[in-house]
Amino acid sequence: MTVDSRLAGLREPQVQRQKSSLFRQSLKRLMKNKLAVAGFGVVVFMFALCFIGPFFSPYADNKINMAMMNKAPSLQHLLGTDALGRDILTRVMQAGRISLTVGLASMVLSVFIGALLGAVAGYYRGIADQIIMRIADLLMTIPGLPLLFIFGALLSEWKVPTDYRMYIVMLMLSIVNWPGLARMVRGQMLSLREREFMQAAVVLGLRDSRKLFHHLLPNVVPLLIVMATLNIGGAILSESVLSFFGLGVMPPTPTWGNMIDAANNMIDFQDHPWLWIPPGLSIFATVIAINIFGDGLRDVLDPKQKR
Amino acid sequence: MKHLMKIEGLSTVFHTEEGKVTAVDHVSFQVREGETVCIVGESGCGKSVTAMSIMGLVEAPGGQVNGGQIDFAGEDLLRLDKNTLRAIRGNEIAMIFQEPMSSLNPVMKIGEQIMEPLMVHLKLNKKQARIRAIELITQVGIARPEQIFGSYPHELSGGMLQRIMIAIAVSCSPKLLIADEPTTALDVTIQAQILDMLREFKESGGMSILLITHDLGVVAEMADYVIVMYSGQIVEEGGVVELFNHPKHPYTRGLLKSKPVVGQRLEELYSIPGQVPNPLTLEQSCYFHDRCEHCMPVCRSRQPRLEELGGGQKTACWLYEEAEVHV
Numbered sequence: 277m278t279v280d281s282r283l284a285g286l287r288e289p290q291v292q293r294q295k296s297s298l299f300r301q302s303l304k305r306l307m308k309n310k311l312a313v314a315g316f317g318v319v320v321f322m323f324a325l326c327f328i329g330p331f332f333s334p335y336a337d338n339k340i341n342m343a344m345m346n347k348a349p350s351l352q353h354l355l356g357t358d359a360l361g362r363d364i365l366t367r368v369m370q371a372g373r374i375s376l377t378v379g380l381a382s383m384v385l386s387v388f389i390g391a392l393l394g395a396v397a398g399y400y401r402g403i404a405d406q407i408i409m410r411i412a413d414l415l416m417t418i419p420g421l422p423l424l425f426i427f428g429a430l431l432s433e434w435k436v437p438t439d440y441r442m443y444i445v446m447l448m449l450s451i452v453n454w455p456g457l458a459r460m461v462r463g464q465m466l467s468l469r470e471r472e473f474m475q476a477a478v479v480l481g482l483r484d485s486r487k488l489f490h491h492l493l494p495n496v497v498p499l500l501i502v503m504a505t506l507n508i509g510g511a512i513l514s515e516s517v518l519s520f521f522g523l524g525v526m527p528p529t530p531t532w533g534n535m536i537d538a539a540n541n542m543i544d545f546q547d548h549p550w551l552w553i554p555p556g557l558s559i560f561a562t563v564i565a566i567n568i569f570g571d572g573l574r575d576v577l578d579p580k581q582k583r
Numbered sequence: 584m585k586h587l588m589k590i591e592g593l594s595t596v597f598h599t600e601e602g603k604v605t606a607v608d609h610v611s612f613q614v615r616e617g618e619t620v621c622i623v624g625e626s627g628c629g630k631s632v633t634a635m636s637i638m639g640l641v642e643a644p645g646g647q648v649n650g651g652q653i654d655f656a657g658e659d660l661l662r663l664d665k666n667t668l669r670a671i672r673g674n675e676i677a678m679i680f681q682e683p684m685s686s687l688n689p690v691m692k693i694g695e696q697i698m699e700p701l702m703v704h705l706k707l708n709k710k711q712a713r714i715r716a717i718e719l720i721t722q723v724g725i726a727r728p729e730q731i732f733g734s735y736p737h738e739l740s741g742g743m744l745q746r747i748m749i750a751i752a753v754s755c756s757p758k759l760l761i762a763d764e765p766t767t768a769l770d771v772t773i774q775a776q777i778l779d780m781l782r783e784f785k786e787s788g789g790m791s792i793l794l795i796t797h798d799l800g801v802v803a804e805m806a807d808y809v810i811v812m813y814s815g816q817i818v819e820e821g822g823v824v825e826l827f828n829h830p831k832h833p834y835t836r837g838l839l840k841s842k843p844v845v846g847q848r849l850e851e852l853y854s855i856p857g858q859v860p861n862p863l864t865l866e867q868s869c870y871f872h873d874r875c876e877h878c879m880p881v882c883r884s885r886q887p888r889l890e891e892l893g894g895g896q897k898t899a900c901w902l903y904e905e906a907e908v909h910v
Binding site: 471472473475476477478479480481482483486490491494495497 | 638639640668669670671672673674677678680682685686687688689690691699700703704748751
């Protein structure tokens with residue numbers, strides 16, 4: 277064996293280690309955080325349950341069955357039935373589809389709007405910054421829930437068809453949520469744009485759009501991931517609150533919020549707890565799990581925190 | 584030799600809370616084709632700001648270039664529109680910064696960052712750019728280019744990163760390379776390699792280099808022409824041999840004296856007494872007068888002009904002008 281080939285053999289493990297990407301390193305660190313992994317597990321479970329579960333349910337057609345009104349949990353109906361004789365477990369899963377979709381979609385939308393406007397404001401400063409951030413400030417000065425209530429009341433007033441309400445609720449939640457994200461992204465942009473590598477980008481003669489989306493935004497992605505994750509939880513919660521008050525997604529489209537609302541009277545509350553405990557627990561578990569997972573992500577991805 | 588870039592009366596000011604600071608004060612010089620010009624001086628004498636002004640990195644509202652012209656290949660860089668300027672930057676003029684660790688984007692792979700100017704300026708497609716990028720990595724003397732291509736900046740050492748910076752800078756075969764203290768953050772052995780590499784690229788590509796440094800060793804090694812700056816002004820300039828052998832300005836002499844010589848052990852290394860004056864309180868005087876060994880009354884009241892003293896060397900000092908004044 278020549279010296280060269282032996283040296284090559286020695287270098288091999290180092291080569292392997294260098295290959296690990298930022299993503300893989302982060303994943304490795306995340307796996308060490310047991311709580312975050314558990315949170316992620318619960319989130320995945322809820323998604324799987326809601327999106328796949330209904331296919332296995334014999335009650336997926338939601339037929340009204342007067343003979344089975346308000347029955348307590350049994351082997352036939354694991355979580356009992358509601359006032360119209362529909363299976364609660366199936367309803368919870370179907371409601372979860374809507375709630376989770378609303379949460380996810382409104383998160384995607386608000387991250388998109390927030391990141392874009394925040395990046396533009398922070399990068400260009402000046403008038404663009406003033407206009408965008410003043411609008412954001414305006415939206416932030418009004419507390420989110422009352423604003424959502426007003427929107428919701430308007431929807432009811434205008435008699436928006438129930439089918440559309442889900443999409444409009446997504447949009448409403450995004451409108452309330454983007455300013456926080458925009459503000460965060462803008463702050464990061466303001467400091468990133470002064471960094472030396474951005475001067476190097478200027479010197480390379482790159483276009484603004486390239487600098488913005490190719491050089492600056494990727495630097496904010498870890499932060500965005502964390503914010504986005506926590507945002508889903510918030511959005512699910514807001515949607516539930518709205519639907520509970522009958523201002524969000526309307527029955528017959530089930531959501532966790534309006535399922536609890538259906539049990540919003542003394543008799544159901546005391547005598548038929550299976551009506552409101554399952555959707556309540558679903559909201560609770562999902563939001564807590566998302567937040568724990570988000571916190572774990574932040575520990576891993578936020579460079580400003582000590583490891 | 585034809586001049587590639589001619590700077591005429593360049594002035595750059597910064598607006599600070601305490602007032603206006605003139606960081607570069609009526610600086611004029613030229614860089615000829617295939618020539619290496621070094622700007623030397625202490626910290627805070629306007630070397631880097633000169634480079635930044637050329638590249639258009641001085642941004643309002645903090646500061647502004649408020650006078651002069653920078654003629655580059657027939658066009659005034661200070662008066663070009665954004666798009667033309669962008670086509671010149673990175674393509675015809677490239678720049679290397681002092682801190683290789685912070686001049687590369689931490690979240691982009693090395694390869695992508697080398698490919699970028701190739702795709703933007705030379706309009707190569709992804710595949711061609713990739714091939715060229717790997718060639719460039721090899722050219723700057725890094726083994727295992729394929730693997731480096733896919734690494735992130737934090738995985739490489741400072742010396743390697745500076746090589747990558749050079750690879751990016753020379754990727755579009757620029758006519759002028761501005762290197763702002765390219766070796767200051769590196770250790771001495773790497774310094775020599777980096778300088779050799781710059782010289783190779785200069786000779787093979789026929790580019791000019793504007794090298795900014797405070798290290799006279801680097802100057803001696805690299806420069807054809809030397810410009811000595813003090814307090815935002817040029818105090819002396821000339822060919823490297825001339826200037827090192829016959830420094831005229833007391834500041835240049837001081838700089839040369841304070842350079843350690845290998846094999847010579849002194850009790851104390853020479854240093855120029857005092858500090859660079861506060862740019863806020865400059866008066867009509869030779870800015871160097873309070874640190875000068877040869878200070879005369881005229882130095883305190885009037886500013887010397889940069890005068891040619893024969894041999895192409897120019898000096899701004901009353902010591903040499905005074906004779907003429909009196910005659």
